[in-house]
Amino acid sequence: MISPEIYIKRALKAKRVDRVESIQTLWSGYGEIVRYQVHDSGVIKEPNPHSVILKSIRLDKVNEHPRGWQSQHSHERKLRSYDIEANWYENWANQCSVSERVAQCHCVWRGEEAIYILMEDLDASHYSIRKSRLEVIDCFAVLEWLANFHARFLGVEENGTSFDLWPRGTYWYLSTRPDEWQAMAESPLKAYASKIDLAIENASYKTLVHGDAKVANFCFSADLRQVSAVDFQYVGRGIGVQDVAYFLGSCLNEATLSGNLSYLLEYYFSELSRCLMARGESPDFAEKVVTEWDALFCVAWADFHRFILGWSPEHAKNTAFSREMATKGIECILRGDR
Numbered sequence: 364m365i366s367p368e369i370y371i372k373r374a375l376k377a378k379r380v381d382r383v384e385s386i387q388t389l390w391s392g393y394g395e396i397v398r399y400q401v402h403d404s405g406v407i408k409e410p411n412p413h414s415v416i417l418k419s420i421r422l423d424k425v426n427e428h429p430r431g432w433q434s435q436h437s438h439e440r441k442l443r444s445y446d447i448e449a450n451w452y453e454n455w456a457n458q459c460s461v462s463e464r465v466a467q468c469h470c471v472w473r474g475e476e477a478i479y480i481l482m483e484d485l486d487a488s489h490y491s492i493r494k495s496r497l498e499v500i501d502c503f504a505v506l507e508w509l510a511n512f513h514a515r516f517l518g519v520e521e522n523g524t525s526f527d528l529w530p531r532g533t534y535w536y537l538s539t540r541p542d543e544w545q546a547m548a549e550s551p552l553k554a555y556a557s558k559i560d561l562a563i564e565n566a567s568y569k570t571l572v573h574g575d576a577k578v579a580n581f582c583f584s585a586d587l588r589q590v591s592a593v594d595f596q597y598v599g600r601g602i603g604v605q606d607v608a609y610f611l612g613s614c615l616n617e618a619t620l621s622g623n624l625s626y627l628l629e630y631y632f633s634e635l636s637r638c639l640m641a642r643g644e645s646p647d648f649a650e651k652v653v654t655e656w657d658a659l660f661c662v663a664w665a666d667f668h669r670f671i672l673g674w675s676p677e678h679a680k681n682t683a684f685s686r687e688m689a690t691k692g693i694e695c696i697l698r699g700d701r
């Protein structure tokens with residue numbers, strides 16, 4: 364197997380490559396995100412040395428790990444998620460503009476034994492701040508990113524076999540979680556899980572969702588006004604409010620959420636509408652998208668809450684607010700709005 368250093372050296376025609384630090388290990392230590400310094404690259408001119416990030420996954424190690432039949436499904440999904448992320452960086456990331464900034468990809472290597480994704484170091488491009496919680500005012504930059512991203516890819520077609528992202532984005536939709544659904548105590552949410560799932564799947568307006576848009580997957584500029592996203596393992600078709608619900612739940616506490624939700628949603632939807640019109644869509648079309656997704660916000664929330672209840676009912680995310688939102692989602696389904 365080609366070593367990361369040699370791979371980077373060749374890919375960037377560099378004279379020297381130094382490993383700087385490991386940022387994170389992935390998947391039981393079989394993968395890693397590492398920062399390297401590249402000296403005298405024939406491809407990247409400035410600055411010298413230049414900082415890059417390599418996300419690597421060792422397929423040989425992953426595959427030799429013994430696994431029970433039960434977890435085979437999630438194991439294969441996880442494996443596929445790295446392949447999808449590589450597809451994202453190879454074939455999609457360069458369509459994004461500064462308004463929905465993502466790391467630019469230098470190149471991807473797929474061997475029998477490893478996948479390497481070599482990309483821009485966002486820290487070196489002034490997105491060096493990470494957050495685990497946000498103030499309400501700091502949510503706007505991420506909501507803008509999401510609105511721009513969702514507007515850019517609205518109407519993306521699956522196109523049969525040539526579509527190389529997930530046909531359905533996110534890691535929690537119902538058919539990815541049969542065991543968790545079984546494990547749920549009897550409840551309206553368990554009973555309506557399929558209908559909730561169908562309401563999302565049958566939405567008229569689909570786009571790409573990031574699929575894991577928690578606050579930890581956004582890199583912020585020092586003033587917190589600009590963001591760039593990472594971690595595209597679960598990117599695929601869906602509705603924008605799946606990302607919005609999951610993002611807001613990841614960065615605000617219950618009290619802040621319940622006090623500010625309508626304001627935050629209003630902001631997202633007005634941005635979405637603005638972005639769609641800036642892309643040449645009519646106000647009438649933008650309004651149809653907003654109306655549909657607005658009605659589906661609680662349904663998307665309920666869908667994620669269903670996953671939490673099956674996966675870990677004691678989880679901190681199982682809050683009274685979240686249960687209330689899930690109930691609203693079920694009511695929406697019952698009224699036949701969707």
Ligand SMILES: Nc1ncnc2c1ncn2[C@@H]1O[C@H](COP(=O)(O)OP(=O)(O)O)[C@@H](O)[C@H]1O
Pocket residue numbers: 386387388389396416418466482483484485486493579580581582593594595596
């Ligand atoms: N291109 C990048 N530039 C700077 N930091 C990055 C980059 N890619 C990943 N990171 C950092 O590494 C962390 C983990 O990467 P991520 O792709 O999210 O892995 P995981 O799947 O383990 O969450 C991110 O939260 C981010 O802080």
Ligand SMILES: [Mg+2]
Pocket residue numbers: 579580593594
């Ligand atoms: Mg991550």
